[in-house]
Amino acid sequence: MIAGATLLVVTITGTAAASGNDGLEKIRTDQWHLQYLKVDRAQRISQGEGIVVALPDTGVDVHPDLERNLLVGADIIPGGIGNGRLDRNSHGTGMAGLIAAHGRDAKKGALGIAPKAKVLPLYDTPESGLGNPDDLAKSIEYAITHHARIISISAASTPTIRLRAAVNAALDANIVIVAAAGNAPRETGVSYPASEPGVIAVGGVDRLGNHTALSVSGAELDVVAPAVDIYSTSTGGRYRKSSGTSDATAIVAGAAALIRSKYPNLPAQEVAHRLTATAIDKGPPGRDDEYGYGVIDLVAALTADVPPLGFETPSVTAPPATAAGRGNDDNSTARGLVTLGVLLAAGGGYLAWRRRRRGDDPPPRISR
Template sequence: MGSIALTSLARAAGRVLVAGLSAALACAVGVGAAPGVAAADQVRADQWQLAALDARDAWKLSTGKGVVVAVVDSGVDAKHPDLVGQVLPGIDLVDPGANDSGAVDPVGHGTTVAALIAGSGKDSVGVEGIAPGAKILPIRVLDKANKYNDPDIVARAVRWGVDHGATVINLSLGGALRSEAIAEALRYAAAHDVVVVACTGNVATDPNTHQVWYPAREPGVIAVAGLGARGTEALWSGSLTGPETVLTAPAVNLTGARPGGGYWQVQGTSFATPLVAGAASLVRARYPRMSAANVINRLIGTARDLGVAGRDDRFGYGEVNPVAALRNNLGEVAANPLMAAAPAVTSSASEPAEDGTGTPRGGAAPMPAGESDVPQLETTAEDDRAGASTVAGLTAMLLILIGGSVGVLLHRRRS
């Protein structure tokens, strides 16, 4: 993650295009100002994921109304035009004295995630989320450098979200090593009938990083990998995937809300994850008495199969299919099907996981944080290092990229 690759930017006929973004880079950021015309209507046209997931047909059955989604992230700009009225009072666990509500986002990552879930897209312009009727509960855990130093802050965030009415939790973050504190919080969420969705992670510059990130690896969590460009039905080349992968969703060329009222284009499993969280919200709203276990069962039982027939380690059960999840009749289950199907998780802070070559990860020098002089959406998080003193050579916590390797295109700010 030591170097930053900026995207090439082209502009023709008043429209910004991305060129030359390497999807395999863990830290690729580019910013370009859109000259001339306001582009809010173009923002709506660019949201190809809505058509890919048949969102308009899904909205005939459910908009997510009445569902609260906790976005555990960098905060949320509640004043963005597409999020006005969509954001509930939350909490800032990074700087509670300066901002008690979690409704300020110095990074942008959380704002983009929130709008992909519940953007209102008012007046037929701007970002429209998969579940525009849902409400966002912002919980800030990422600092201005896009990282967290202690996994306890994520565990606290999960518990706080559960205790304050969230029935879906979005975790577009992760790291290499398992955290028992986060695992306990996830068990707390499960015991309170909450659906938890997390990203599988993005390919980093470390060639030995092949394992799905944590907490997506925790049994019971919907681990979301990213799909490539429209119509390819191929895994995005920057997406981590593995036996814990549950579902996939579009992950590239997604237009997102930017703090301050503007827009940018993003890519990464961070931004595939809210599309699945939004789909879970649609199901929860249509079937308000349905248990989290059965919501999850619907999502995986109706997914559009990709790759080899049946579940596989690349695509999981396939691409999330909101319309089928809302319409199809599935038998009732007594427990979360991901608990039984999930492979055993053996990694821990004191026993680093191994990659496919048998090389321990986490015993080398700490991975440096990504650096950029522009807003960076692919945020970083530090792993739980409890007990890591037994690993020789560790002098600092391991920094891991969150969310999305991002190609950013900045449209002109809406008035």
């Protein structure tokens, strides 16, 4: 364990290795979240072209389903091969695949939410699972200087001075940050940096769209996404199945890439607003601590005529540009960098509409 940091643990709930074309087709079929989120319809509108998603994690293997979209990144800590493209754990490779895997063809292999986005792999967490919050800060700083448009953080961390400064610098640089809310019982509330105002905090739902017990709840939660039995890429050209808010976070990061590609001039806070404003309401009417504003709706987020921030009365924490400070939770439980493999997801608060959509509502519109 690194002094002054806290633990990062990845628990993989299973793997699935494909054998031949039948196995590769089964991987795609087993990615139930693609059908649930109507990814085929969303990808007719946007596939994430032109967007770089920075991924601070355990590194990313060069998987056949992902290789065209994997950039040369960086090793923030010693032990890699110098470019972020080595993963001895599989967590980072799994998250990268959920964001931007292109598969083998239309029906084979793993498919990401944004299959034409690029992933910038940043190795800041070793195989041992011990991570340093300031190494995560260094990853975020690297992402800023290398012009990432989105940062996907499937980890929980201690809010050190340097990490808080890095997160706020990224928000000020118009970068969308998506982070994991946390996995119960290890986490008992929304973790950092998901709890930072301006970060999109992601929780998880099961195959039926219901809150899963492994996902923490809290007032900072913004949206939810599939987080149970999620298939993605793994090391050595294999595949993995895992559950947790890590997976949900990577899925939402892919959704943000679709939006930023479709609306390249949209500020980061408006990207988050699109996700919350078009989310499908679950649980009690209005925002709640288990679902946030609801389950992400990719097609609505890409097509709805969404009023800009400030058009209606804000219902949650203001974005960083208008918030009275970003918050300083001095009572936060001291904990280390934790990537979550029965896994974790993220985010902070944004303005959103007072009333969320129900599942049978049409996409929101505003008269011109």
